[in-house]
Amino acid sequence: MLAITALAVIRMRSLFAVVILFGIYSLLTAVLFVVLDAVDVAFTEAAVGAGISIVLMLGTLLIAGRRADADTHTPLLPLFIVVITGAVLVWGTFDMPHFADPQDPAHQHVAPRYIYDSLAEIGIPNMVTSVLASYRGFDTFGELIVVFTALVGVMALLGIPERRQSRRQVSEKTGPEFSGPILTIGASWMIPFIVLFALYVQFHGDFGPGGGFQAGVIFCSAFVLYALIFGIELTYKTVRPKLLILTSASGVLLYAGTGFVSIILDGNFLDYNVLSNTPKAGQHLGIFLVELGVGITVASVLILIFFSIVQSRKRRYQMQPDNHLDSQVRE
Amino acid sequence: MMTHGPILQVVLPLLVAPICFVFSRFHRFCWIVACVISWIGLFISIRLFFQAEQGVIVYELGGWAAPWGIEYVIDRLNAFILVIISAVAAIVFPYSLTSIKAEIDPRQRGLYFTCMLLCLAGLLGIAITGDAFNLFVLLEISSLSTYTLIALGRDRRALASSFQYLIMGTIGATFILISVGLLYSLTGTLNMADLAERTQNLHTSRTLKVAYSFLIVGIGLKLAMFPLHLWLPNAYAYAPSAVTVFLASTATKVAIYVLLRFLFNVFGITFSFELLQTEWILIGLGLISMLFASIVAVFQQNIKRMLAYSSVAQVGYILLGIGLLNINGLTAALLHIFNHALIKGALFMSLGAICFRVGNTELKNIAGIGRMMPWTMAAFVAGGISLIGIPSSVGFISKWFLILAAIEKGWWPIVVIISICSLIAVAYIWRVIETAYFKTPQDSGTRYVEAPLSLLIPTWILVFLNYLFGTSATFTIDFAATTATLLLGAGR
Numbered sequence: 001m002l003a004i005t006a007l008a009v010i011r012m013r014s015l016f017a018v019v020i021l022f023g024i025y026s027l028l029t030a031v032l033f034v035v036l037d038a039v040d041v042a043f044t045e046a047a048v049g050a051g052i053s054i055v056l057m058l059g060t061l062l063i064a065g066r067r068a069d070a071d072t073h074t075p076l077l078p079l080f081i082v083v084i085t086g087a088v089l090v091w092g093t094f095d096m097p098h099f100a101d102p103q104d105p106a107h108q109h110v111a112p113r114y115i116y117d118s119l120a121e122i123g124i125p126n127m128v129t130s131v132l133a134s135y136r137g138f139d140t141f142g143e144l145i146v147v148f149t150a151l152v153g154v155m156a157l158l159g160i161p162e163r164r165q166s167r168r169q170v171s172e173k174t175g176p177e178f179s180g181p182i183l184t185i186g187a188s189w190m191i192p193f194i195v196l197f198a199l200y201v202q203f204h205g206d207f208g209p210g211g212g213f214q215a216g217v218i219f220c221s222a223f224v225l226y227a228l229i230f231g232i233e234l235t236y237k238t239v240r241p242k243l244l245i246l247t248s249a250s251g252v253l254l255y256a257g258t259g260f261v262s263i264i265l266d267g268n269f270l271d272y273n274v275l276s277n278t279p280k281a282g283q284h285l286g287i288f289l290v291e292l293g294v295g296i297t298v299a300s301v302l303i304l305i306f307f308s309i310v311q312s313r314k315r316r317y318q319m320q321p322d323n324h325l326d327s328q329v330r331e
Numbered sequence: 332m333m334t335h336g337p338i339l340q341v342v343l344p345l346l347v348a349p350i351c352f353v354f355s356r357f358h359r360f361c362w363i364v365a366c367v368i369s370w371i372g373l374f375i376s377i378r379l380f381f382q383a384e385q386g387v388i389v390y391e392l393g394g395w396a397a398p399w400g401i402e403y404v405i406d407r408l409n410a411f412i413l414v415i416i417s418a419v420a421a422i423v424f425p426y427s428l429t430s431i432k433a434e435i436d437p438r439q440r441g442l443y444f445t446c447m448l449l450c451l452a453g454l455l456g457i458a459i460t461g462d463a464f465n466l467f468v469l470l471e472i473s474s475l476s477t478y479t480l481i482a483l484g485r486d487r488r489a490l491a492s493s494f495q496y497l498i499m500g501t502i503g504a505t506f507i508l509i510s511v512g513l514l515y516s517l518t519g520t521l522n523m524a525d526l527a528e529r530t531q532n533l534h535t536s537r538t539l540k541v542a543y544s545f546l547i548v549g550i551g552l553k554l555a556m557f558p559l560h561l562w563l564p565n566a567y568a569y570a571p572s573a574v575t576v577f578l579a580s581t582a583t584k585v586a587i588y589v590l591l592r593f594l595f596n597v598f599g600i601t602f603s604f605e606l607l608q609t610e611w612i613l614i615g616l617g618l619i620s621m622l623f624a625s626i627v628a629v630f631q632q633n634i635k636r637m638l639a640y641s642s643v644a645q646v647g648y649i650l651l652g653i654g655l656l657n658i659n660g661l662t663a664a665l666l667h668i669f670n671h672a673l674i675k676g677a678l679f680m681s682l683g684a685i686c687f688r689v690g691n692t693e694l695k696n697i698a699g700i701g702r703m704m705p706w707t708m709a710a711f712v713a714g715g716i717s718l719i720g721i722p723s724s725v726g727f728i729s730k731w732f733l734i735l736a737a738i739e740k741g742w743w744p745i746v747v748i749i750s751i752c753s754l755i756a757v758a759y760i761w762r763v764i765e766t767a768y769f770k771t772p773q774d775s776g777t778r779y780v781e782a783p784l785s786l787l788i789p790t791w792i793l794v795f796l797n798y799l800f801g802t803s804a805t806f807t808i809d810f811a812a813t814t815a816t817l818l819l820g821a822g823r
Contacts, residue, residue: 089509092541096516105529109519110398138392138401142456142468145345149449149472152352153479156442157490160355249349256346259338269338271394 002028016066019057026050039209040128047217052302055224059309123280124206124287132211133287137270141255143213144294148252151301154308159315161241161307187229194222202295206284212291216298223303232310241307244300251297258289336382337390337403337459340375340413341469343368344452348445355441362428365444369420369451376410376417376455383410389461397461398525404461407814411665412458412588415672419580420451423573426680426789430573433687434485443483447577450476454585463511463597464521466589470507470553473585474500477578481570492565499562503552506545513542527597534602543607546593554586556650557620560643567639572683575635579642579679580672587649587668594653595818604656613654618748620647625755629762634685634692637759638678641718644752645671651745652733660736661815666807667729670717673800674726677714677793681707684782684790694766701768703779708767710790715760717797720753724801728808 005025012018026049033042097104118130132140198219205211227235259270267274272286347368351361382388383405390403405413424447435443453473460466478500482493515521517538518529533539548559555563563583567575594603603609621644628640645667652664684707685700686692701708717724720731730749737745781787800807 088541088544092513092538095537095539096513104516105519106516107519109525109529110521111519113399134393135395135400136393136464139465139468141345142465142472145348145449145452146468146471146475148349148352149446149475149479152348152442152445152449153475153482156439156446156479157482160438246353249353252349253346256342259342260346263335263338268390268394269335269342269392273394 002032014067015061015064016058019054019061022057023050023054026053040126040132040211043209043214044217047214047221051221052217052224055221056302056305056309059306059313062313063309121279122283122287124284126205126207126209128209129205129211129287129291133290134270134272134283137272137286137290140290140294141259141270144252144255144297147298147301148248151248151304154305158308158312160245161236161304161311183229187225191222191226194218194225198222198295198299202291203288205291206287212294212296213298215295217302219295219299220302220306224306227306227310232307232314236307239303241304244304244307248297248300248304251293251295251300254293254296255290258286258293262286335390336375336379337388337405338392340372340379340417341452341456341459343371344448344455348448348452351441351445351448355445358437358440358444359428361441361444362424365427365448366421366424368448369417369424372417372451372455373414373421376413379405380410380414383407398520398522401460401462401465402522403459404524405459407810407817408591408665409458409588411669411810411814412585413455415584415669416451416454416458416581419577419672419676420447422676422789422792423447423577423580426576426683426786427573429783429785430683430687431571433690434571435483439483443480443571446476446479446483447574449473450480450577454581457585458588461523462521463514463523463526467504467508467511470504473582474504477582480574480578481566483574484569484571486569488565489569492562492569496562496566499552499559503549503559506549506552510542510546510549513538513545517542523592523597527599530598530602534606539602540607543598543602547590547609547612550586550590550593554583554590555643555646557616557623557643557647560620560624560646563643564636564639567642568633568636572635572679572686575639576676576679576683579638580676583642583646584668584672587646587653587664591653591664591818600819610654610656613650614745617647617649617651617654618745620644620650621752622748625752625759629755629759631759632694634682634694634697634763635679637694637763638675638682641756641759642671642675644756645675648729648733648749648752652729652736655733655736655740656819657736657739658812658815658819659732659739661818662808662811663729663732663736665811665814666725666732669807669811670725670729670797670800673793673797674714674717677710677790677797678718680786680790680793681711681714684710684786687782687786688779694763695773697763698766698770699768699772700779701764704781706787707782707790710787710794711767712764713794714797715764717801719756719760723798725797725804726801728801728804732808 002025005021005028009018009021009025012021026045030042030046030050033039033045097106101107114127114131114135118127118135119125122130122134124130198215201210201218202212202215205215223235223239226238258272258275262271262274263269265274270286270290272283273279275282275285347364351364354360379388384407388403388405389397390405391397392401392403394400396402427444427447431440431443450473453469453471453476456469457466457473460469478493478497481496482490484493511521514526514530517533517536518526520526520529530539552559567579570578594600594609624640624643624647628637628644631637631640649664649667649671652660652662652667654660682692685697685704688704689696689700717726720726720729730753734746734749737743737749
């Protein structure tokens with residue numbers, strides 16, 4: 001099914017359909033991860049791949065148009081390269097350790113310590129979170145920076161979203177035309193629960209699948225829903241872009257700050273053991289803080305990117321009447 | 332605090348980037364902060380450099396020991412790369428403020444510094460880490476910020492070239508990730524030293540060979556190895572000048588470092604060279620890059636594009652040096668990593684100064700500029716001389732060792748090709764000199780004044796370094812030779 005979806009994506013001309021197929025692809029991948037018992041990864045894939053990235057891509061389509069231009073080049077050379085690459089990969093898998101063989105090196109070397117000792121060393125049952133936030137905490141910090149860099153990139157290219165004071169008169173009336181009572185009431189019932197669920201995912205990461213990345217995405221989806229139903233101006237009133245810029249940076253600083261506190265307390269960077277009286281309590285505190293940092297940054301980054309896309313769409317929309325006039329004049 | 336040097340090197344720019352982001356409205360503030368951080372970074376890297384002379388420095392992140400946690404490992408090789416990156420940053424950041432005035436919209440300037448800091452941190456992190464996956468994460472940081480920086484260029488083609496680089500770079504990064512995944516499935520570890528040990532008895536495994544080839548292709552894309560160089564000329568030509576200086580002197584160098592690290596340390600000489608004979612690929616592609624890119628450079632109408640092609644050729648020299656696989660060749664490669672950073676830094680900086688006054692770097696628009704901007708053009712000429720490789724400049728030293736290495740192997744044709752490429756370099760540098768000094772402007776009314784001191788001083792610092800390390804090269808040569816010996820000794 002994955003392969004069929006991927007092929008359909010390539011053949012499809014309508015970008016709208018392509019985006020929806022991407023969503024299906026991500027959801028299938030998520031299912032695959034669940035089958036492989038990687039619940040945390042599946043959760044992230046479902047939230048990010050099938051959820052928020054689709055919203056962002058649809059937003060991009062609003063700016064860029066719905067249909068792809070016809071290909072101008074012949075795809076023979078790329079096809080050749082892709083076939084070679086695929087063949088090499090398949091050839092390489094012949095000598096790969098057998099799947100799910102308990103003897104294979106991936107299960108023999110570093111993994112046993114994560115599995116057997118992490119409860120004693122870190123004290124939380126979800127070892128995925130232990131690896132993510134503590135053993136390889138610096139990688140997670142790096143990923144957080146990647147998310148942050150993406151935001152900086154979007155802002156540099158699309159402009160910083162700002163709330164315009166001049167459009168005071170916009171009130172509840174100016175929601176998109178399709179928001180009838182069913183949608184408004186339905187959304188106002190759902191949004192609190194989405195936010196609550198986000199908070200649950202945020203703080204429950206120690207025990208079950210979840211953590212800052214997923215929580216941030218879910219949190220953002222609540223705001224996206226709000227913006228879709230009640231209009232962007234009202235959303236700007238709820239969370240000001242300036243505040244989001246501040247929070248997106250402060251999440252990164254919270255993560256890095258935790259690292260620096262452990263340096264000051266005579267440990268290495270991100271060594272949570274020194275944060276509290278006992279190593280376990282320190283690990284708890286450290287993981288709590290960095291996950292919080294991740295959650296705050298991811299949520300604010302995604303909402304800001306959404307704002308940026310919406311705003312640049314607006315700017316284009318405001319420019320369009322002029323273009324229209326131009327073309328009429330020429331005719 | 333001093334024992335935390337390795338982590339501070341990377342985390343300080345990462346810590347300051349969000350602050351710059353919040354205050355991006357005040358780009359002067361961002362500039363001051365970025366400069367201070369880059370100087371502190373230079374100080375830390377020089378300290379690390381001398382510490383690494385004594386012995387390998389290991390820093391365990393999060394306090395977890397190596398294969399379980401992530402560690403930073405600093406030996407002579409990457410301490411040297413760290414110094415190059417931070418030194419270039421320490422010169423480019425001060426240069427930036429004036430340079431971007433003409434090229435970047437005021438609202439984007441604060442974000443420019445944010446991106447530069449992120450990119451700097453990413454590149455330093457790639458160089459410093461001892462963990463294969465961590466390398467990938469930091470590669471993503473540096474790549475993402477690089478795409479943004481290129482897209483900030485004033486020319487609309489900057490967007491297209493940034494997108495082209497984004498596609499190519501993402502493919503490269505994916506290849507590296509696939510390779511790291513395969514390595515993990517084979518060994519169960521991500522730590523480089525650990526990988527080196529555990530791949531020792533897997534040399535016949537096909538999966539290892541595939542992992543190896545994916546890694547080489549992935550890195551090849553990043554370092555613009557022929558024929559994977561297509562993104563580079565456009566990216567360098569349309570990016571803002573200061574970005575071009577920074578990328579040309581650091582980004583490809585870091586990729587070459589990663590190549591060296593994996594070829595010699597992780598996979599080991601026995602696997603990379605004795606079993607898979609990678610040296611022939613390196614020599615072949617290196618020679619083609621040198622010849623092809625040099626010839627293309629002669630026909631460019633935009634000087635920045637011309638120098639970008641020249642960069643592809645210079646990467647060819649470095650690959651050739653690695654491929655020759657003897658101490659002189661590797662010494663030449665290491666020297667040229669450093670020397671080329673100095674040469675291209677100086678050249679692109681003087682071009683940035685021209686761009687500041689003229690508005691672009693088209694060859695036809697700089698006619699007669701030699702008399703109007705004497706100091707800027709003099710810097711360009713000095714850099715050009717060094718690029719060609721005339722004695723007393725750094726360019727000569729690395730080429731000299733490259734030729735020695737070829738002679739040692741008895742491969743005379745290579746010596747001939749190196750000299751031909753130097754002659755072609757004379758040709759394309761001469762085109763610029765001729766236009767700048769001997770042609771009169773098409774429109775005789777155009778007058779340009781000399782570039783401001785804030786651009787000239789950093790440019791001339793680099794020019795000075797070109798000749799300082801060109802005339803008294805014993806320190807760099809000794810260092811490169813010892814490191815080369817160590818690399819060749821490792822894994823035997």
